[in-house]
Amino acid sequence: MKNKKLVYVGNNRPIRDAALKVTGQLQYTADMKFPHMLYAKMLFSPVAHAKIKKIDTSKAEALPGVKAVVTYKNSPRIPYNSSMRFYEHKIPETEYLFDDTVRFVGDRVAAVAAESLEIAEKAIRLIEVEYEELPAVFDPEEALKEGAPEIHPGGNKVAEIKTEAGNVEEALAQADYVFEDRITVPAIHHCAIETHVAIATYDSRGKLTVYSPNQNTFAFRIIISKVLEMPMSKVRVVRPAIGGAFGGKLEAVIEPVVALLAKMTGRPVKMELNRRESIVSTRTRHAGVFYIKSGVNKDGTLVAQDFRVILNTGAYATSALNVSGAMSHKVFKVYKTKHMRFTATPVYTNTPIAGAMRGYGSPQAFAAQQIHLNRVAKALNMDFVDFQLKNLVEPDGVDPRFNSPHGNPRPLDCVTKGAEAFNWASRPKTEEQGRFKRGIGMAIGSHGNGCFGAHRDVTAMVLKMNEDGTATLFTGTHDMGNGTVTAETQVIGEILGIDPENIECIEADTEATPWNLGDYASRGVFVSCNAAKKVAESVRREILKEAAQLLEVPVEELDLVGGYAVSTKDPEKKATLCDVIVHGQRVNQREIIGAETFASPAGVTSYGAHFAEVEVDTETGKVKVLDYVAVHDVGKAINPMYVEGQIEGAVQMGIGYALTEGLELDEKGKVTNNSFKKYHMLKASEMPRMQVLLVEEGEEPGPFGAKSIGECSTVPSAPAVVNAVSNALGIDFKDLPLKPERILKAIQVQK
Amino acid sequence: MQLIKLLINGKEYEVAVKKNWTLLYVLREVLDFTGTKCGCNTNDCGACKVLIDGEAVNSCVVLAHKAEGKNIITIEGIAEGSKLHPIQEAFIETGAVQCGFCTPGMIITTKALLDQNPSPSRDEIVQALDNNLCRCTGYVKIVEAIELAAKRLRGEA
Numbered sequence: 006m007k008n009k010k011l012v013y014v015g016n017n018r019p020i021r022d023a024a025l026k027v028t029g030q031l032q033y034t035a036d037m038k039f040p041h042m043l044y045a046k047m048l049f050s051p052v053a054h055a056k057i058k059k060i061d062t063s064k065a066e067a068l069p070g071v072k073a074v075v076t077y078k079n080s081p082r083i084p085y086n087s088s089m090r091f092y093e094h095k096i097p098e099t100e101y102l103f104d105d106t107v108r109f110v111g112d113r114v115a116a117v118a119a120e121s122l123e124i125a126e127k128a129i130r131l132i133e134v135e136y137e138e139l140p141a142v143f144d145p146e147e148a149l150k151e152g153a154p155e156i157h158p159g160g161n162k163v164a165e166i167k168t169e170a171g172n173v174e175e176a177l178a179q180a181d182y183v184f185e186d187r188i189t190v191p192a193i194h195h196c197a198i199e200t201h202v203a204i205a206t207y208d209s210r211g212k213l214t215v216y217s218p219n220q221n222t223f224a225f226r227i228i229i230s231k232v233l234e235m236p237m238s239k240v241r242v243v244r245p246a247i248g249g250a251f252g253g254k255l256e257a258v259i260e261p262v263v264a265l266l267a268k269m270t271g272r273p274v275k276m277e278l279n280r281r282e283s284i285v286s287t288r289t290r291h292a293g294v295f296y297i298k299s300g301v302n303k304d305g306t307l308v309a310q311d312f313r314v315i316l317n318t319g320a321y322a323t324s325a326l327n328v329s330g331a332m333s334h335k336v337f338k339v340y341k342t343k344h345m346r347f348t349a350t351p352v353y354t355n356t357p358i359a360g361a362m363r364g365y366g367s368p369q370a371f372a373a374q375q376i377h378l379n380r381v382a383k384a385l386n387m388d389f390v391d392f393q394l395k396n397l398v399e400p401d402g403v404d405p406r407f408n409s410p411h412g413n414p415r416p417l418d419c420v421t422k423g424a425e426a427f428n429w430a431s432r433p434k435t436e437e438q439g440r441f442k443r444g445i446g447m448a449i450g451s452h453g454n455g456c457f458g459a460h461r462d463v464t465a466m467v468l469k470m471n472e473d474g475t476a477t478l479f480t481g482t483h484d485m486g487n488g489t490v491t492a493e494t495q496v497i498g499e500i501l502g503i504d505p506e507n508i509e510c511i512e513a514d515t516e517a518t519p520w521n522l523g524d525y526a527s528r529g530v531f532v533s534c535n536a537a538k539k540v541a542e543s544v545r546r547e548i549l550k551e552a553a554q555l556l557e558v559p560v561e562e563l564d565l566v567g568g569y570a571v572s573t574k575d576p577e578k579k580a581t582l583c584d585v586i587v588h589g590q591r592v593n594q595r596e597i598i599g600a601e602t603f604a605s606p607a608g609v610t611s612y613g614a615h616f617a618e619v620e621v622d623t624e625t626g627k628v629k630v631l632d633y634v635a636v637h638d639v640g641k642a643i644n645p646m647y648v649e650g651q652i653e654g655a656v657q658m659g660i661g662y663a664l665t666e667g668l669e670l671d672e673k674g675k676v677t678n679n680s681f682k683k684y685h686m687l688k689a690s691e692m693p694r695m696q697v698l699l700v701e702e703g704e705e706p707g708p709f710g711a712k713s714i715g716e717c718s719t720v721p722s723a724p725a726v727v728n729a730v731s732n733a734l735g736i737d738f739k740d741l742p743l744k745p746e747r748i749l750k751a752i753q754v755q756k
Numbered sequence: 757m758q759l760i761k762l763l764i765n766g767k768e769y770e771v772a773v774k775k776n777w778t779l780l781y782v783l784r785e786v787l788d789f790t791g792t793k794c795g796c797n798t799n800d801c802g803a804c805k806v807l808i809d810g811e812a813v814n815s816c817v818v819l820a821h822k823a824e825g826k827n828i829i830t831i832e833g834i835a836e837g838s839k840l841h842p843i844q845e846a847f848i849e850t851g852a853v854q855c856g857f858c859t860p861g862m863i864i865t866t867k868a869l870l871d872q873n874p875s876p877s878r879d880e881i882v883q884a885l886d887n888n889l890c891r892c893t894g895y896v897k898i899v900e901a902i903e904l905a906a907k908r909l910r911g912e913a
């Protein structure tokens with residue numbers, strides 16, 4: 006197999022279900038209907054922090070057509086964590102289906118299931134609640150202060166996570182200069198165009214089935230079976246198509262409630278959040294306050310760096326520990342610096358719940374670091390690209406904490422290639438035309454490939470051959486439109502010598518597909534495509550055994566090419582896969598099927614460098630990104646067209662993070678930009694010219710050398726844009742997003 | 757309830773609707789045209805676009821009874837049987853489809869644009885997409901798809 010020319014891996018292939026998507030035939034959860042289905046609606050808290058003094062549901066219950074009303078009074082009181090990932094996962098359990106206390110504007114108070122949506126909506130309005138308001142706190146630094154309102158017993162500090170290498174104090178003391186900054190990043194909304202939706206059915210055998218566009222069916226099964234006290238064999242979680250997720254559908258947000266309503270009524274129940282509810286009451290990216298200190302020498306060597314981060318987890322813990330943990334590791338993967346420390350403190354506040362979101366801590370950490378370092382380089386009178394080239398890890402670099410190799414890190418290649426494509430060196434750094442000022446900026450970033458080192462990281466798969474030489478794959482991958490399952494078929498096609506088109510896929514269903522840790526942590530390519538490779542290799546061995554018998558040639562002599570088993574010595578000796586499989590059935594009376602479990606053997610890192618040119622209108626404060634280059638170290642692109650697509654989408658998200666997005670709260674803790682009209686995600690007309698380039702130098706443990714892209718691609722984006730704006734105006738911006746008001750204010754201060 | 761007639765994809769449907777029901781609601785919940793998506797219900801995302809007398813319109817803000825007597829085309833009416841429309845093919849081939857939730861709306865917008873302007877400039881394409889949000893693609897391959905479709909419909913590729 007070595008050095009064989011790749012036939013399917015490396016091809017541009019449309020996503021498998023594209024034809025269903027362009028015709029409207031693909032069924033998303035909201036498109037599904039069951040006979041006698043009920044419609045559910047949630048009542049959300051209008052206050053930021055309160056004890057529910059009285060709740061009267063009698064009027065709602067009396068409304069004809071209402072089948073169930075649930076509150077904390079009649080729902081199971083079992084604490085859980087909606088971001089639990091595996092059975093014995095130990096993370097703070099601060100959530101209940103419903104509680105007698107509400108902790109943010111948008112917290113769950115009650116839910117109704119009724120014969121129609123109209124009735125459910127009416128019933129929700131008939132629920133009478135008396136709140137005894139408690140003091141609330143919205144700022145994470147305030148929440149840490151003594152005397153701050155306590156949101157959960159034990160105080161608002163969820164934990165403190167610290168990780169370090171070398172001797173930071175000493176290195177800082179010896180550095181020629183020390184720079185310090187305070188940088189803040191906002192909470193943002195995932196903006197998947199499909200809102201959160203779920204359907205649950207409960208039959209007379211006591212079997213619960215939950216359909217939801219989610220990223221982790223197996224974990225959802227654990228959570229639901231726990232809170233409803235049902236055996237796992239009686240809980241099935243199915244993932245229909247996902248209309249975008251970006252981490253927002255990784256945590257069990259509404260599913261446990263919908264499951265409860267189905268169980269109570271014995272009827273199928275559907276709940277579909279509207280956009281406002283999705284923005285306010287699901288999850289956000291963690292907002293954070295970063296204190297960064299860097300020690301640098303005159304020649305630009307970064308000798309030490311100290312991060313202290315206060316992360317706003319919102320009203321409940323959910324991913325607080327996971328995200329802080331993940332975030333704290335990433336910064337050790339990029340620079341040669343030996344002395345580094347990262348301290349993360351996730352904190353409760355009475356604000357919307359933060360959770361998983363594309364990049365999982367990296368966008369925040371690198372935004373802060375790269376904005377800070379842009380200023381450092383400027384202060385040293387050093388070009389930022391030169392600064393990067395001086396400090397970035399080389400391919401043989403190691404993590405200074407454990408002296409463990411990074412794998413094949415190529416951030417240097419990304420920077421060099423990007424700087425060239427962008428004409429970084431020859432482009433004017435700033436330009437001024439009347440009220441318009443232009444500037445360029447860049448940033449680097451990285452993200453991981455799975456959960457190796459943190460906890461188990463396993464994907465299992467089943468692959469079986471059909472009589473005609475086509476195949477069926479059973480995969481627990483939750484494709485979100487990023488094309489992971491398509492990539493799996495390319496890998497399998499490569500190993501079996503069959504067109505990926507001829508591999509049908511059964512996806513993410515706790516009862517139809519083998520276990521998968523879930524689609525997060527950029528596991529799709531590095532871990533799950535590896536699992537696809539492993540199961541394909543196992544099936545290949547069985548095919549070859551049968552073929553050897555059929556063709557009467559030794560197994561070692563055989564290869565699988567273009568739908569044939571063929572002798573490498575005598576190409577005349579060949580049989581179609583159809584003949585081989587049928588031979589297996591007829592002569593040896595067996596099915597050609599493989600089941601394999603793949604456990605990730607390594608934690609490697611993906612890298613990227615982004616370059617942006619912006620134009621600032623100094624009269625309105627509006628920023629337009631004009632030109633953009635993104636370069637990513639992906640090891641090997643299995644499907645280059647979709648790798649590009651990931652990056653292009655990530656840039657849209659990153660520019661939004663830098664300039665236009667960010668949840669805004671009023672003084673009562675209510676999200677004010679709670680619609681697409683007010684929450685500004687970028688439109689087509691606001692996107693820059695964009696060039697995407699790949700570095701494909703191979704990552705040994707990855708399938709065909711491939712590593713992740715989906716999350717990493719959004720990491721360098723925001724800081725590249727912010728740096729460009731800072732450079733354009735000669736102002737160091739330290740708080741995201743750079744909305745026009747903020748820019749105008751800064752220009753005024755500058756004057 | 758009021759009985760109305762809607763002409764959808766060339767076929768007439770008689771439906772009983774309430775005064776405040778939107779066309780999107782009737783399409784999805786009453787008539788099972790679920791290819792038309794709902795991303796906001798507030799006129800801001802374009803996932804619910806349908807053609808009404810050739811114009812791409814957000815069906816979430818059109819009252820169903822107001823659509824009586826008009827020619828409505830949904831995403832289900834773009835292909836001819838199992839033969840995809842060149843716009844659909846272009847979206848597939850260029851990788852303009854990721855999660856697919858914005859895709860029906862994008863295709864409807866494209867259809868309206870190319871019917872009116874067979875040779876749109878890049879700027880005109882981007883302007884036409886002004887009311888269609890996508891979170892997956894950064895619009896890059898969507899614009900490419902529209903350019904390719906336009907070319908093919910002009911018989912140039």
Ligand code: FES
Nearest residue numbers: 795797801802816
């Ligand atoms: S659903 Fe109609 S514009 Fe978003």
Ligand code: FES
Nearest residue numbers: 855858890891892
């Ligand atoms: S493809 Fe997912 S929103 Fe456009």
